Amino acid sequence: MSRRLAQGFVPEPPPGTPVVIALGANLGDRDGTLDAAAAELRALPLTDRVRVAEPISSIAIKPDGPDAAAPRYLNSVATLRTRLAPSVLLAALHEIEARHGRVRAERWGDRTLDLDIIAYGAVLSADPALTLPHPRAAERSFVLAPWLALDPDAELPGAGPVRALLDRLGEDG
Numbered sequence: 001m002s003r004r005l006a007q008g009f010v011p012e013p014p015p016g017t018p019v020v021i022a023l024g025a026n027l028g029d030r031d032g033t034l035d036a037a038a039a040e041l042r043a044l045p046l047t048d049r050v051r052v053a054e055p056i057s058s059i060a061i062k063p064d065g066p067d068a069a070a071p072r073y074l075n076s077v078a079t080l081r082t083r084l085a086p087s088v089l090l091a092a093l094h095e096i097e098a099r100h101g102r103v104r105a106e107r108w109g110d111r112t113l114d115l116d117i118i119a120y121g122a123v124l125s126a127d128p129a130l131t132l133p134h135p136r137a138a139e140r141s142f143v144l145a146p147w148l149a150l151d152p153d154a155e156l157p158g159a160g161p162v163r164a165l166l167d168r169l170g171e172d173g
């Protein structure tokens with residue numbers, strides 16, 4: 001045994017990768033579902049420093065644009081550190097979605113819970129099964145606004161400061 005271990009030195013685990021997750025819900029008890037999902041993120045193995053933004057209400061965006069007839073969304077963002085690999089984290093998020101009755105039918109259809117990985121450290125991936133950063137994050141004020149509220153210095157890898165991205169969306173209406 002090394003002298004440091006013999007002296008009771010317990011090494012810190014590696015700190016993990018900073019990850020940003022978007023949460024959205026527009027069916028059912030949206031508040032309750034987001035609260036439960038936040039608790040489930042806090043309970044993930046090898047994961048700590050989970051912070052969750054105050055949810056915002058947003059109009060449903062459908063493939064043809066904003067849809068005032070669809071139920072409004074509650075959206076939030078969580079930041080955390082994890083030592084789970086990206087694919088393992090995505091599988092865990094799909095399990096959480098499934099526990100909340102998520103059904104995948106039409107594209108951008110109404111849903112009880114959606115969990116997307118917005119960024120996993122500075123990892124860039126074009127894999128359709130897990131594209132990083134999330135390819136539509138920079139266009140989504142319902143992602144950028146709660147993220148900025150959690151972290152005023154947030155940066156979307158490859159796209160720049162979240163504050164500037166959000167300002168740009170504001171100018172476009």
Ligand SMILES: Nc1ncnc2c1ncn2[C@@H]1O[C@H](COP(=O)(O)OP(=O)(O)OP(=O)(O)O)[C@@H](O)[C@H]1O
Pocket residue numbers: 090104107108109114115116117118127128129130131132133134135136
């Ligand atoms: N960064 C990512 N986060 C979550 N899922 C992703 C990501 N990149 C690719 N995917 C893949 O996208 C598939 C569809 O995900 P999902 O049903 O949540 O899409 P969506 O929420 O309807 O649309 P959008 O991707 O525009 O938010 C998932 O099965 C997953 O494999």
Ligand SMILES: Nc1nc2c(c(=O)[nH]1)N=C(CO)CN2
Pocket residue numbers: 023024025058059060061062073075108114142
């Ligand atoms: N307001 C809002 N609209 C959406 C959302 C969402 O989370 N919030 N998610 C979508 C697909 O992920 C499609 N449209």
